Amino acid sequence: MGSSPRDRLFGRAEDEVDPSQAVRREGERGAQTRAALPQARKNPAMTRRERRDRDEALREAERRREAGETSVDYNPNRRRGMVPLVFALVLVLVGGTFAWRTLGLGLPSFQSQGGDYDGAGEDETVEVKINKGDAGSTIGSSLVEAGVTKSTSAFVEAMAANPKVNLTPGTYKLRKKQSAESALTALQDPKNRVGGGIVIQEGLWQSEIFAKLSKGSGRPVSEYEKVTANQLGLPKSMNGKLEGWLFPSTYDFDKSMTAKEQLQAMVKNTKDQLNSLNVRADQLQEVLTKASIVQAESPAGADDGKVARVIENRLDENMPLQMDSSVHYIIHKRGTVTTSNEDRQSDSPYNTYKHKGLPPTPYNSPGAAAIKAAANPTPGPWKYFVTVNQETGETLFSETYDQQLENEKKFREWCQKNPGKC
Structure with a gap:
C-alpha cells in the first residue's frame, strides 16, 4: 500500500509505526527531511500538543524550502524554555518585594x-x-x-x-x-533631637519629678501640680498624692502633650509593671509603698529582696519599721543616710520611728527591681540591716538586735574614716 504525503514528509509518529522501518528516500528532499528527524527525536517524552506543534513546524519548514525561503529550524525546547524564564522573573519580583519589606523600608510611592x-x-x-x-x-x-x-x-x-x-x-x-x-x-x-529624653531616676520624690518634667518639656511646674490623683485613676487612699505611681524611665514626650497626658503615661507604666507581676488590685498601693522603702534603703539594688523581707518580718511582729528614708521624706533632705533625734520626733504619719505599720502612701517612685522585690521578697529570718560601706553599698543583715548592734559599730567606724559621707 502506498504511503501518504504525511508519511513521505515526516515518517509515521513513533507511537504508530515500528521504529525498525526505514524512512522512504525521495532524493535530496527526503535526505533533507530526514536530517530534521534526529533533532525532533531528542525529546522522546513529548505530549500530543508538542508532537502537533512539531508536525506543524516541520510542515512549514518544508513549505519554505520548496518556495526557496530561508528555513526555520524546529526546536521543541523553545516552548518549554519559556516556562522557567517566566518563573524566574516572578521569583525576582517576589524576592525583591520581600527584601524591601524585610528591611522595613516599605515600597516607595x-x-x-x-x-x-x-x-x-x-x-x-x-x-x-x-x-x-x-x-x-x-x-x-x-x-x-x-x-x-x-x-x-x-x-x-x-x-x-x-x-x-x-x-x-x-x-x-x-x-x-x-x-x-x-x-x-x-x-x-x-x-x-528636639528636647531629647527626660530622664526620671528611681527614688525621686514627686516634687523632684515635676521639676525635671518642667525643665524637659518647657511646661511650668504649676501645670503638673494641678493634676490630681483622681484624674489619673489612682486609689482614693493616695489622698491626692502621686508618689510611687510616676514610673522612673526615660521619656520622649511630644511637645503637644499636656502635663496630665505626660503623667498618665508614667502612671500607665507603673500599672503595666504591677500587672506583669500579677499583683492583685487590692494590693497595688501596699506593694508600691513597700517598694518605695526598698528603693530608698537599697539604692544599689543588690539587696532589694532581703530589705523587702526585713519589712515583711517587722510588720508580721508588729515592730516599727524605723526607716531613716521615711524621715528624710518628711524633712525633704538629701545627701545623708542618718537622721537626728530631733528629726525622728516628727508627728508625721510618714515617721516610721513613731508609727507602726506602713506609711500611708509610697514616698518616692520605685523602679522595676524594687517593685519586683516588694512583690516577691527573698525568704529569710532577718529583722535588721545596716549599710556599713556607703561607697560599695555593702549591707549586713541580722536576725537579732545584738547582731545589729555589732553591725552598727562597723557602720560608725566607716563613717569616722570617711567624714561627710554619712
Whole structure:
C-alpha cells in the first residue's frame, strides 16, 4: 500500500509505526527531511500538543524550502524554555518585594520619585517627627513633606544602603533641601533631637519629678501640680498624692502633650509593671509603698529582696519599721543616710520611728527591681540591716538586735574614716 504525503514528509509518529522501518528516500528532499528527524527525536517524552506543534513546524519548514525561503529550524525546547524564564522573573519580583519589606523600608510611592538634593542643606530648619514603627518610606514621605529631602525614593535607597541603621522615635530639627544620605546621618545624631529624653531616676520624690518634667518639656511646674490623683485613676487612699505611681524611665514626650497626658503615661507604666507581676488590685498601693522603702534603703539594688523581707518580718511582729528614708521624706533632705533625734520626733504619719505599720502612701517612685522585690521578697529570718560601706553599698543583715548592734559599730567606724559621707 502506498504511503501518504504525511508519511513521505515526516515518517509515521513513533507511537504508530515500528521504529525498525526505514524512512522512504525521495532524493535530496527526503535526505533533507530526514536530517530534521534526529533533532525532533531528542525529546522522546513529548505530549500530543508538542508532537502537533512539531508536525506543524516541520510542515512549514518544508513549505519554505520548496518556495526557496530561508528555513526555520524546529526546536521543541523553545516552548518549554519559556516556562522557567517566566518563573524566574516572578521569583525576582517576589524576592525583591520581600527584601524591601524585610528591611522595613516599605515600597516607595511612584508619586514621590524625583531625584535627590546635594549636600547638607540650607540654613533654614524644620521639625520632623518619627513615630515608633515607621517604615523607611513613611519617614521619607515626612521628610519630603517638610522640605528636607527631594524624594521618598532617595531616602529609601539611602536606608537600603545602610541596613544596620536604627532610627530612634522622636522629633528632630533638620535642615531643608539636603541629600537623603545627609538626612539619614542627621537623624542618627542625638543633638538634632528636639528636647531629647527626660530622664526620671528611681527614688525621686514627686516634687523632684515635676521639676525635671518642667525643665524637659518647657511646661511650668504649676501645670503638673494641678493634676490630681483622681484624674489619673489612682486609689482614693493616695489622698491626692502621686508618689510611687510616676514610673522612673526615660521619656520622649511630644511637645503637644499636656502635663496630665505626660503623667498618665508614667502612671500607665507603673500599672503595666504591677500587672506583669500579677499583683492583685487590692494590693497595688501596699506593694508600691513597700517598694518605695526598698528603693530608698537599697539604692544599689543588690539587696532589694532581703530589705523587702526585713519589712515583711517587722510588720508580721508588729515592730516599727524605723526607716531613716521615711524621715528624710518628711524633712525633704538629701545627701545623708542618718537622721537626728530631733528629726525622728516628727508627728508625721510618714515617721516610721513613731508609727507602726506602713506609711500611708509610697514616698518616692520605685523602679522595676524594687517593685519586683516588694512583690516577691527573698525568704529569710532577718529583722535588721545596716549599710556599713556607703561607697560599695555593702549591707549586713541580722536576725537579732545584738547582731545589729555589732553591725552598727562597723557602720560608725566607716563613717569616722570617711567624714561627710554619712
